[in-house]
Amino acid sequence: MMDFAHWLPIIWAVILIAAITIYVILDGFDLGIGMLFAMEHDRGRRDVMMHTIAPVWDGNETWMVLGGAVLYGVFPGAYGTLLPAFYLPIVLMLLALIFRGVAFEFRVMTKDTPRQKLWNVGFMAGSGVAAFCQGTILGGVIQGVKVTDGDFSGGPLDWLTPFSILCGLSVMCGYALLGATWLVWRTTGPLEESCRRWAAKLAVGLFACIVAVSFWTPLLHAPYLRRWTDWPNIAFVAPVPILVIVLGMLLVRGLRQGHSRVPFLCALGWFFLCLSGLGITIWPYAVPPTLTLWDVSSPPSSQFFQLVGTVILLPIILTYTIYSYRVFRGKVTETDGYH
Amino acid sequence: MQNAHDLALLLARFQFAFTVGVHIIFPAFSIGLAAYLAVLEGLWLKTGRDVFLDLYRYWIKAFSIVFGMGVVSGLVMSYEFGTNWSLFSKKAGPITGVLLSYEVMTAFFLEAGFLGVMLFGMNKVGRGLHFAATCCVSVGTLISMTWILASNSWMQTPRGYTIDPATGRFLPDDWLAIIFNPSFPFRLLHMGLAAFLSVAFAVGATGAWHLLKARRKGVTASEPVRMMFSMAMWMAAVVAPLQVLAGDAHGLNTLEYQPAKIAAMEGDWDTEGRAPELLFGIPNMQTEHTDYAIKVPLLGSLILTHSLEGKVPGMKDFPRDQRPPSPIIFFSFRIMVGLAVLMVLVGVWSLWLRRRKTLFTSTLFHRVTLCMAPAGFIALLCGWVTTEVGRQPWTVYGLLRTTDSVSPIVLSSMEISMTAFVIVYVIVFGSGMGILLRLLGRAPEEGEHDTNASHPADILATGMHPKTIEASSEKGA
Ligand code: HDD
Numbered sequence: 001m002m003d004f005a006h007w008l009p010i011i012w013a014v015i016l017i018a019a020i021t022i023y024v025i026l027d028g029f030d031l032g033i034g035m036l037f038a039m040e041h042d043r044g045r046r047d048v049m050m051h052t053i054a055p056v057w058d059g060n061e062t063w064m065v066l067g068g069a070v071l072y073g074v075f076p077g078a079y080g081t082l083l084p085a086f087y088l089p090i091v092l093m094l095l096a097l098i099f100r101g102v103a104f105e106f107r108v109m110t111k112d113t114p115r116q117k118l119w120n121v122g123f124m125a126g127s128g129v130a131a132f133c134q135g136t137i138l139g140g141v142i143q144g145v146k147v148t149d150g151d152f153s154g155g156p157l158d159w160l161t162p163f164s165i166l167c168g169l170s171v172m173c174g175y176a177l178l179g180a181t182w183l184v185w186r187t188t189g190p191l192e193e194s195c196r197r198w199a200a201k202l203a204v205g206l207f208a209c210i211v212a213v214s215f216w217t218p219l220l221h222a223p224y225l226r227r228w229t230d231w232p233n234i235a236f237v238a239p240v241p242i243l244v245i246v247l248g249m250l251l252v253r254g255l256r257q258g259h260s261r262v263p264f265l266c267a268l269g270w271f272f273l274c275l276s277g278l279g280i281t282i283w284p285y286a287v288p289p290t291l292t293l294w295d296v297s298s299p300p301s302s303q304f305f306q307l308v309g310t311v312i313l314l315p316i317i318l319t320y321t322i323y324s325y326r327v328f329r330g331k332v333t334e335t336d337g338y339h
Numbered sequence: 340m341q342n343a344h345d346l347a348l349l350l351a352r353f354q355f356a357f358t359v360g361v362h363i364i365f366p367a368f369s370i371g372l373a374a375y376l377a378v379l380e381g382l383w384l385k386t387g388r389d390v391f392l393d394l395y396r397y398w399i400k401a402f403s404i405v406f407g408m409g410v411v412s413g414l415v416m417s418y419e420f421g422t423n424w425s426l427f428s429k430k431a432g433p434i435t436g437v438l439l440s441y442e443v444m445t446a447f448f449l450e451a452g453f454l455g456v457m458l459f460g461m462n463k464v465g466r467g468l469h470f471a472a473t474c475c476v477s478v479g480t481l482i483s484m485t486w487i488l489a490s491n492s493w494m495q496t497p498r499g500y501t502i503d504p505a506t507g508r509f510l511p512d513d514w515l516a517i518i519f520n521p522s523f524p525f526r527l528l529h530m531g532l533a534a535f536l537s538v539a540f541a542v543g544a545t546g547a548w549h550l551l552k553a554r555r556k557g558v559t560a561s562e563p564v565r566m567m568f569s570m571a572m573w574m575a576a577v578v579a580p581l582q583v584l585a586g587d588a589h590g591l592n593t594l595e596y597q598p599a600k601i602a603a604m605e606g607d608w609d610t611e612g613r614a615p616e617l618l619f620g621i622p623n624m625q626t627e628h629t630d631y632a633i634k635v636p637l638l639g640s641l642i643l644t645h646s647l648e649g650k651v652p653g654m655k656d657f658p659r660d661q662r663p664p665s666p667i668i669f670f671s672f673r674i675m676v677g678l679a680v681l682m683v684l685v686g687v688w689s690l691w692l693r694r695r696k697t698l699f700t701s702t703l704f705h706r707v708t709l710c711m712a713p714a715g716f717i718a719l720l721c722g723w724v725t726t727e728v729g730r731q732p733w734t735v736y737g738l739l740r741t742t743d744s745v746s747p748i749v750l751s752s753m754e755i756s757m758t759a760f761v762i763v764y765v766i767v768f769g770s771g772m773g774i775l776l777r778l779l780g781r782a783p784e785e786g787e788h789d790t791n792a793s794h795p796a797d798i799l800a801t802g803m804h805p806k807t808i809e810a811s812s813e814k815g816a
């Protein structure tokens with residue numbers, strides 16, 4: 001029997017990865033729609049795109065606040081090491097999210113004035129830059145952070161490498177795919193058709209990205225490679241690439257055959273697989289390649305107190321989140337003027 | 340090298356103060372406005388009077404803008420603890436991080452989950468559920484305030500922890516003692532009242548502006564305008580005196596737990612009984628003397644100890660490296676208190692005008708209340724400056740110094756980010772304030788919900804118009 005202090009960080013790591021996955025999926029389609037804004041110039045269509053996410057984006061972004069807060073309270077060692085290490089991309093991401101977030105209201109309030117164009121640009125650029133920064137930060141974590149005596153000791157631009165840039169572009173592509181398939185589900189007519197075409201192209205792009213990142217990652221650190229190739233691990237992880245291919249085929253077929261929900265669900269599946277793959281790769285490190293989950297944990301008294309609240313509150317949160325999504329379910333059209 | 344570190348620390352502090360100072364304006368606005376909206380909708384449901392629905396529709400547009408700005412500026416704060424104060428986060432995260440997580444789970448999700456229904460859902464869920472959503476958002480803002488102030492108060496008056504000798508981390512022992520630390524109840528009350536007062540004066544000034552405009556056009560102001568002005572002035576008359584009492588109690592609490600802060604606020608150097616109160620002066624940290632002092636004898640002891648003989652602490656009692664910078668908080672405190680006095684006077688004046696039945700016709704009074712528009716927010720910021728600067732040189736009072744809290748960020752990164760923050764905040768929040776003022780510059784119409792009904796696409800925010808309301812209430816019935 002291992003003790004409490006051993007298990008708590010593992011439980012928390014699972015909760016944290018779940019929260020990040022939920023964030024990536026939910027805010028992913030918001031940010032993706034922000035990027036697709038650049039492709040759709042028609043004002044009516046743009047309003048529809050906005051309407052599909054206006055009532056829910058704030059809740060989606062809150063998962064990111066939760067991710068930060070959990071890291072801060074449960075893994076303060078990781079919070080205090082990773083945030084300084086990625087100082088510049090984090091600040092850039094936060095500033096980009098400011099532009100994205102205020103655009104929802106500001107666009108409507110400046111309707112019929114030239115300033116609306118500015119907030120449209122802010123919305124598109126904010127979404128794109130935020131997605132890119134999130135990808136580079138993810139890539140930067142995977143490739144590792146220089147740590148001495150438990151504190152970050154590298155330079156301000158250590159994170160900027162070809163690998164992290166590839167990850168940034170992959171996340172942009174992936175979010176855009178989520179956005180496009182979300183719109184396929186939630187809209188009708190020409191907008192839906194145009195999103196089907198975009199989704200097909202983005203699916204191909206994202207597949208290429210997944211392949212590239214998958215082959216590059218194991219080359220970064222020897223333990224990463226061993227994680228995937230050693231027996232018996234390989235028996236468990238071999239299905240992952242196969243599932244990725246199956247889902248990809250389903251996705252493309254769903255788009256061709258006019259299904260409205262299947263493409264979105266397949267895109268979700270892809271994200272789920274990629275994030276679990278990454279989780280498996282870097283486990284049990286919180287700050288690769290030096291600090292493990294246990295090195296960065298807060299004391300059991302903190303982790304336990306927070307766990308009690310989380311176990312009670314998360315189901316409640318999920319319940320009313322689902323409720324608020326249901327209030328706004330169904331296809332959105334241009335005559336749905338709730339703005 | 341040492342200089343670069345000091346400069347980076349200074350910028351980290353400046354950046355934190357700037358971003359949190361901008362942030363706090365919006366939450367304070369949201370806390371007060373959400374409660375006001377819940378009251379308005381409740382009154383509308385209870386009385387069925389259109390004036391309350393008109394006001395609800397008018398203020399919810401402002402709310403959606405203010406809330407959005409609160410969310411994006413708050414997101415920055417939750418990551419800034421790690422980017423700017425990583426050493427602090429590592430040591431105090433086991434306590435403050437957990438409190439922040441509880442804030443996210445009990446408050447932010449509640450606000451965000453029901454905000455969509457509140458803003459866009461009136462024609463989808465029926466009146467009762469919509470009112471429930473408004474209440475959830477309002478309660479969410481209050482819960483949020485409670486957690487963040489528990490966290491901040493713990494940093495001011497830490498309790499319920501032990502320090503791990505090996506790592507210097509704070510280990511939580513007793514969560515109740517941590518949350519209900521000695522300064523928390525006072526800070527919670529004082530900040531809550533501050534938020535309500537700030538919004539009362541903002542709403543009052545909006546009312547005053549439209550009363551003045553109507554008067555210039557030679558018409559009587561509409562019912563919603565008079566109603567909002569009257570409601571705001573009731574708040575001012577009741578809450579402003581309460582705030583003085585709360586502030587006084589807060590000061591007594593601070594005298595007990597952070598005497599150095601009180602000495603610096605008062606500009607006192609020597610501990611003495613029968614101490615005077617300084618109305619003005621320029622505290623000089625080098626010469627240990629407050630120049631140009633204007634004193635009122637005995638008042639200092641009377642205010643701080645409620646007795647003429649009471650001893651008031653002086654800064655010389657504390658080593659030089661543990662004195663907060665008196666010149667800043669000496670003034671920020673006086674601005675806050677001065678504004679409080681003005682607010683009380685406005686409240687009393689409103690009561691007097693009400694008795695003489697000239698509340699809606701006294702142009703001078705309307706001009707004065709218009710000028711008081713930012714008074715609450717300025718007092719609130721000055722209050723925070725007093726609290727936070729007065730805590731220096733500590734982040735966790737008496738235990739962890741600010742110099743030992745800062746992140747290992749190189750100066751150049753700090754310079755880049757500081758510049759970027761200032762530029763982006765000025766553009767975004769400046770535009771936001773512009774949009775807000777333009778919105779409030781337009782008078783609420785009587786029966787506003789009718790006028791919009793013919794252009795469904797133009798309906799802002801709630802999309803409430805009579806047809807859908809009837810339809811949904813039938814569905815609800
Ligand atoms: C007195 C109240 C108060 C104070 C002192 C603060 N906040 Fe705040 N905050 C709120 C009251 C609030 C609020 C009223 O609850 C907001 C405003 C809009 C909103 O969504 O919630 C909010 C929003 C808000 C959000 C966005 C939540 C979301 O996405 O829905 C975050 C992450 C923070 N805050 C974090 C902070 C941090 C780290 C602070 C300290 C430095 C801080 N706040 C000070």
Ligand code: HEM
Pocket residue numbers: 352353355356359360362363424487488490491720723724727728730731733734741744
């Ligand atoms: C919202 C209103 C607030 C304002 C206007 C404000 C203002 C300030 C200012 C001016 C400083 C710099 C002090 C100095 O360097 O001399 C500061 C520092 C700081 N404040 Fe606040 N503060 C606010 C709220 C909070 C809250 C709610 C928290 C914590 C939950 C907090 C935590 C800190 C920390 C960690 C620092 C950095 C360390 C320090 O310099 O003390 N502040 N704040």
Ligand code: HEM
Pocket residue numbers: 525526527529530532533534536537582583584585586587589590593597600675676678679680682714715716718719720721722723725726727729
């Ligand atoms: C005569 C009236 C008032 C007195 C005596 C008073 C007293 C105080 C004191 C002593 C503090 C510092 C607490 C500490 O950190 O130790 C404080 C902080 C503060 N004040 Fe006031 N105050 C008054 C009026 C106001 C008004 C009118 C507002 C705003 C509308 C306001 C808003 C605040 C805020 C936001 C803080 C910081 C949060 C806190 O520590 O509570 N105060 N006040």
